[in-house]
Amino acid sequence: MSVAAATMTGFDAKTLRADFPALQQEVNGQPLIYLDNAATTQKPQAVIDALSNYYSRDNSNVHRGAHALSDRATVAFEDARKKVVQFLNAGSSKEVLWTRGTTESINLVASSYARSVLKEGDRILVSAMEHHSNIVPWQLAAQTCGAEVVAIPVSENGEVELDAYKALLDERVKLVAVGHVSNALGTVNPIREMIQLAHDAGAKILIDGAQGVPHFDVDVQALDCDFYAFSGHKMYGPTGTGVLYGKEALLEQMPPYHGGGEMIKTVSFDGTTFNELPFKFEAGTPNIGGAVGLAAAVDYLQGIDRAALAAHETALMQYAHERAAGFEGLKRIGCAKTIAGAFSFLLEGVHPADVGMLLDQQGIAVRTGDHCAQPIMKQFGIPGTVRASFALYNTREDVDALFAGLEKAKTFLL
Structure with missing residues (x-):
């Protein structure tokens, strides 16, 4: 910096x-x-330098190595997660999952949480101004169980119609998905009120924060959202990096999203047991350099x-x-x-x-x-x-x- x-x-x-x-x-x-x-x-040069330094000095796989480079890479990778925990004011590292971006974060929730709880006749509410990445994953999840994706009306000014939103929030609604800020219009949605209304109706809520974190401080505990997703590359970090925040209790009950290395505890042909959070959702070799670069972007923003x-x-x-x-x-x-x-x-x-x-x-x-x-x-x-x-x-x-x-x-x- x-x-x-x-x-x-x-x-x-x-x-x-x-x-x-x-x-x-x-x-x-x-x-x-x-x-x-x-x-x-x-x-910024600080992010470019962090990526270059990682690949020049510490490049190794994380968590399971028995040598110095792996130890350094693991420390850098998990320190990056801790910085994101602080950046979002999450409860712990168990609530911060690495993904490839907002799109994968939303797909993770749609494929794991939504498909495991939705049944025929249930509803997912999505605002009419959402990015396709906050529409299509819910449609795919709904199709598997007979649920329905319903649009929250948006006014000609480009604002969510809160009265219509309130009227839609009945016992059929199990999940709400809405952007913090519209990528197409720039509208800042009243997410605090929308979160409270969703919870009052017994629904969970995901916030697409891709356009939010570059512009605002985000405190997920103060917001009380159930999930918050964002991408590193929209907040001065590397492409191919993203974060899903989820409340620990919800993440614990969700089934894994991908299968493979890191997300397992034991494997046999008689059955498999899964790793603890957050690793249960992080199959395969992660984007270690990207996480280090994202941490540098967090440092850069926090220095302003x-x-x-x-x-x-x-x-x-x-x-x-x-x-x-x-x-x-x-x-x-x-x-x-x-x-x-x-x-x-x-x-x-x-x-x-x-x-x-x-x-x-x-x-x-x-x-x-x-x-x-x-x-x-x-x-x-x-x-x-x-x-x-x-x-x-x-x-x-x-x-x-x-x-x-x-x-x-x-x-x-x-």
């Missing part, structure tokens, strides 16, 4: 930007303006004043909305009262893909398409959006560059 990041009591995005090597380049002859952070964030970071990102989003209000032909998609990370919009009469291509020619990276959220796009009657998404290293100058790029794109497209 840079000295500036490690000693900050306020927030200076321009100083922190220097910590990210990928941001120091030009694209198509222009300085890179990276606004695709909801897809993946860039990595998170309240100041949140204030910076909020101000950046407000500035983007102010610029959008005065930009002729631009229509915001998703106008929730509370938005984080993603600024989603359309230019009147222009396909999003054409906007993205012309912005790229100017060195501005955005995402276009349906953002793996086809149901909400269908509700809005659009093929997709242009999505600019912000991270800690983005500035007002980046927003100005985006709108200057859009002005130039309009001269070619309209």
Whole structure:
């Protein structure tokens, strides 16, 4: 981590930007303006160094080796888990499972917990603005037992309709799955209230935190969620890394997700007994270097004043909305009262893909398409959006560059 990041009591995005090597380049002859952070964030040098140091010095398999490298790798791997425990304020290391990302975390719960408790006639509630990864696993689980996946309605502003949610919460509902923040719209969902309402109805709840942890402090015990899933690569860590938090009592009763090495205690052809938590759910050689890199990303974020970071990102989003209000032909998609990370919009009469291509020619990276959220796009009657998404290293100058790029794109497209 840079000295500036490690000693900050306020927030200076321009100083922190220097910590990210990928941001120091030009694209198509222009300085890179990276606004695709909801897809993946860039990595600080501290994370790159942690990965390099692990593979240069400590590379070995964990837990069962009888030599120094394996001991060092095991310590680093389990220390990384402890850092995530603290990062989330989980109860213990037994409640933090390594996965390949949010998608696998949700599939783990759907395949293990949901399939073991659901029966015919049961319901899973999922908001209408969810990422496909928080829809399809529940559909697959429901199909095996005759359960039903029901959409929680979302308003035209892109907000969960809480009254409709409350009305859906009857005795048939066994599980609720909702995103902390919508990847497609930027909507920050009222998850505290949704968690409490689910529990009052006797249902368990999973929070897709992929777009939450980069922007907010997350305290899973204070939230009282049953499961919380996130990806390392969206919070400045390596790709192929993820975490599933689950309450210990629930994880204990769940059957294993994968079979193989590490997740077993004894194996014979007469039967197999399984390892204790968290290893029961971690079959095979894990992404050890990835976990070490994710721990470095946690350290990097924890070295920053998170309240100041949140204030910076909020101000950046407000500035983007102010610029959008005065930009002729631009229509915001998703106008929730509370938005984080993603600024989603359309230019009147222009396909999003054409906007993205012309912005790229100017060195501005955005995402276009349906953002793996086809149901909400269908509700809005659009093929997709242009999505600019912000991270800690983005500035007002980046927003100005985006709108200057859009002005130039309009001269070619309209």
